[in-house]
Amino acid sequence: MDAIILQILNGLDKGGAYALIALGLTLIFGTLGVVNFAHGALFMLGAFCSVTFVRILTISERVRDESVTFFEAYKEIPYLEIWYGDAGKAIVAWAVPLSILLAVPVMLLVGFAMERGLIRFFYKRSHAEQILVTFGLAIVLQEIVKYFFGANPIPITAPPALAGSADIGALFGLPNISYPMWRIVYFLFSLAVIAVVFAFLQLTTFGMVVRAGMADRETVGLLGINIGRKFTIVFGIAAVVAGLAGVMYTPILAPNYHLGMEFLVLSFVVVVVGGMGSLVGAVFAGFLLGILQSFASMTEVKAIFPGIDQIIIYLVAVVILLVRPRGLMGRRGVMEA
Amino acid sequence: MSQSVMTSQENPGEGMGESPAESHAPRGDGMRGFLASSRSDWLLVAVFAAAILTMPIWLAPIGAGYPDILQKFAIFGIFALGFNILFGFSGYLSFGHAAFLGAGSYAAVWMFKLLSMNALIALAFAIVVGGVFALLIGFVSLRRSGIYFSILTLAFAQMSYNLAYSVLTPITNGETGLQVTISDPRVLDAMFGGVARRGVPELFGMELQGWPGFYFSAVLLILAFFLTLRIRNSTFGLMLFAIKSNQNRMNYTGFATRPYLLAAFVISGMYAGLAGGLLAVTDPLAGADRMQWTASGEVVLMTILGGVGTLLGPVIGAAVMKYLEQIFSSFNEGVLHRTFDFLPTGLQDFMVAITSPFVGEGWQLTLGLLFMIVVIFLPGGIMEGVRRIASRFRSGRGGASPTPAPAGGGH
Numbered sequence: 128m129d130a131i132i133l134q135i136l137n138g139l140d141k142g143g144a145y146a147l148i149a150l151g152l153t154l155i156f157g158t159l160g161v162v163n164f165a166h167g168a169l170f171m172l173g174a175f176c177s178v179t180f181v182r183i184l185t186i187s188e189r190v191r192d193e194s195v196t197f198f199e200a201y202k203e204i205p206y207l208e209i210w211y212g213d214a215g216k217a218i219v220a221w222a223v224p225l226s227i228l229l230a231v232p233v234m235l236l237v238g239f240a241m242e243r244g245l246i247r248f249f250y251k252r253s254h255a256e257q258i259l260v261t262f263g264l265a266i267v268l269q270e271i272v273k274y275f276f277g278a279n280p281i282p283i284t285a286p287p288a289l290a291g292s293a294d295i296g297a298l299f300g301l302p303n304i305s306y307p308m309w310r311i312v313y314f315l316f317s318l319a320v321i322a323v324v325f326a327f328l329q330l331t332t333f334g335m336v337v338r339a340g341m342a343d344r345e346t347v348g349l350l351g352i353n354i355g356r357k358f359t360i361v362f363g364i365a366a367v368v369a370g371l372a373g374v375m376y377t378p379i380l381a382p383n384y385h386l387g388m389e390f391l392v393l394s395f396v397v398v399v400v401g402g403m404g405s406l407v408g409a410v411f412a413g414f415l416l417g418i419l420q421s422f423a424s425m426t427e428v429k430a431i432f433p434g435i436d437q438i439i440i441y442l443v444a445v446v447i448l449l450v451r452p453r454g455l456m457g458r459r460g461v462m463e464a
Numbered sequence: 465m466s467q468s469v470m471t472s473q474e475n476p477g478e479g480m481g482e483s484p485a486e487s488h489a490p491r492g493d494g495m496r497g498f499l500a501s502s503r504s505d506w507l508l509v510a511v512f513a514a515a516i517l518t519m520p521i522w523l524a525p526i527g528a529g530y531p532d533i534l535q536k537f538a539i540f541g542i543f544a545l546g547f548n549i550l551f552g553f554s555g556y557l558s559f560g561h562a563a564f565l566g567a568g569s570y571a572a573v574w575m576f577k578l579l580s581m582n583a584l585i586a587l588a589f590a591i592v593v594g595g596v597f598a599l600l601i602g603f604v605s606l607r608r609s610g611i612y613f614s615i616l617t618l619a620f621a622q623m624s625y626n627l628a629y630s631v632l633t634p635i636t637n638g639e640t641g642l643q644v645t646i647s648d649p650r651v652l653d654a655m656f657g658g659v660a661r662r663g664v665p666e667l668f669g670m671e672l673q674g675w676p677g678f679y680f681s682a683v684l685l686i687l688a689f690f691l692t693l694r695i696r697n698s699t700f701g702l703m704l705f706a707i708k709s710n711q712n713r714m715n716y717t718g719f720a721t722r723p724y725l726l727a728a729f730v731i732s733g734m735y736a737g738l739a740g741g742l743l744a745v746t747d748p749l750a751g752a753d754r755m756q757w758t759a760s761g762e763v764v765l766m767t768i769l770g771g772v773g774t775l776l777g778p779v780i781g782a783a784v785m786k787y788l789e790q791i792f793s794s795f796n797e798g799v800l801h802r803t804f805d806f807l808p809t810g811l812q813d814f815m816v817a818i819t820s821p822f823v824g825e826g827w828q829l830t831l832g833l834l835f836m837i838v839v840i841f842l843p844g845g846i847m848e849g850v851r852r853i854a855s856r857f858r859s860g861r862g863g864a865s866p867t868p869a870p871a872g873g874g875h
Contacts, residue, residue, distance in 0.1 A: 162611055248840070254611050255557045259768060260839040262761060266832030274821050274829070392622060392757060399615045434631030441619035448608055448616060 142417020143317030151365030167391025173373025238366025402457025546735020560621025566755030568740025594737015771847030
């Protein structure tokens, strides 16, 4: 029982990341009709927003370390700490969540620029060409990041208050289950972002138009609604969602420049399993596959099916596509041709 | 040459309108079409063969006249030719073709280890393995089309890659990669007294290193090209083009399209297996990274760069890409400084500063940009560019005179 709860927890944070990326992919696909292979790169850019922000906050001065007396030792103290004392120290400690402040405008801009500069010319081109051009863009983006940040993973730490593990077992009345707190934060965060996106789509007029667009793009256009403008905003939102997923993921996995590609392939599988064009399906499949993956990496399971943890997601995708061609919640008429 | 390419290229397009009626004709027609070649086809193959075999001469001025890189041109040319049979002819975009390349490499190295260092045995087995593997994956993947097909092939390739790294280590030797060692049995070599030499693949006593290695690959490339030409001109090829242009109509007219697609998939898997085997012949070592999805993306790019659906395009695309890779990744700041030597110092430093991110380690950046530029501005690839220039030439000169071919184009 303990092990099962632990594995479910294990899957939730990864599932959260898959769900957020897949949500954006589906949104873009459903409204713009574009297969965006650069979406993983947006996730990666978000992660590096966080890296940049942390670096800016921790610009430091080298000062003599007085506590060491028998040789000359130096330590680095961030300027923020020097200027603002404890408040500055707290800001530095909470750098990762705070970098959301930087990531939202940056990702929005990146999204707008991508849509206006490249994607909009590909609405009428074939899916193969969309895949290819965004694949090229993904390579370019990750190489730019590699140029500035190097090829090695950059470890980022969670705020000290959230870095420990939480006694999660107490919630279920079970002892002995403790779990890294940041991963739980990540899961809750991804739920919150998903909730905001769904609320936006369900409760605002803009969201209504977007949903209408997902159902029947042509008719919405014929009704005299300026879809071009809406498309840009939708793309921006999807970019922000992917970016936020990346920002908060940095303490879990040290980001490197090809982080995006790894997540992209899996997220696409998630989208296909959930059903092309179904937002609920994308979220559901994201968590489902995340949890399945963590179950597959249990030693007991691996003893029976060696290597299953490496292939479980793809295997599930293959089976689901063959049994339910439209994915778990796919709608009729989406990507049938 | 470009002339004959162009005219023969139009054939499938013209044939398509009448193909439903035509392909009801008995299958023997297809067989006869396969064997009988028109004169222009023979000419094309002859010119192609001449161009490939003389590559060491006419590519020497641009610094590609040495066997290693030419062999790469030939091998990846075969890979791209095969990929084009699937993607170019039938329109099915597979994102997992590297799996067959990797499987071919493993198969060839196993033959080197178990039976003989003779390259022909290894290649035959590599082709068979590539084909069987493609049959399995294709049988499942072809149940879906469009992006679902792409994702399925990608999923299978990733599965193979992950398994090759982990569980299949007894077969693939995991991260180290599969290698030929002195202590391998090599049953046939031992039986016929062939002394296991330095572990270099050979062809009846001739070691396939350096120039012999290139010519061996080149001959296979020419054979592969000829076969592709025959496939394209056959009824089978017409069917693939028809599926590409409108699969629904094909289904409505009562054709089971899937067997044709599966055949195309298996054939292209065999090409990939052959290419993978040849990679093992150049260097008897097989690693799982050959199966990674970036490798699948690479062959897609080669095909697009050269020209999807054309005959020569994939070969040209493969060569251009391998050439650029070689050039760009070998550049460093020193070489750049020498290149811009003719400029005044300040300008020279400036040029070096702005170009250095694109070369050496940054070659991938150039690759990505190239990828985007080609897809955005020249979806038809290099062949499309050549055709546009040629047609401009012709209209400029009043039509009649055929333009001289730009020599198969290394550029």
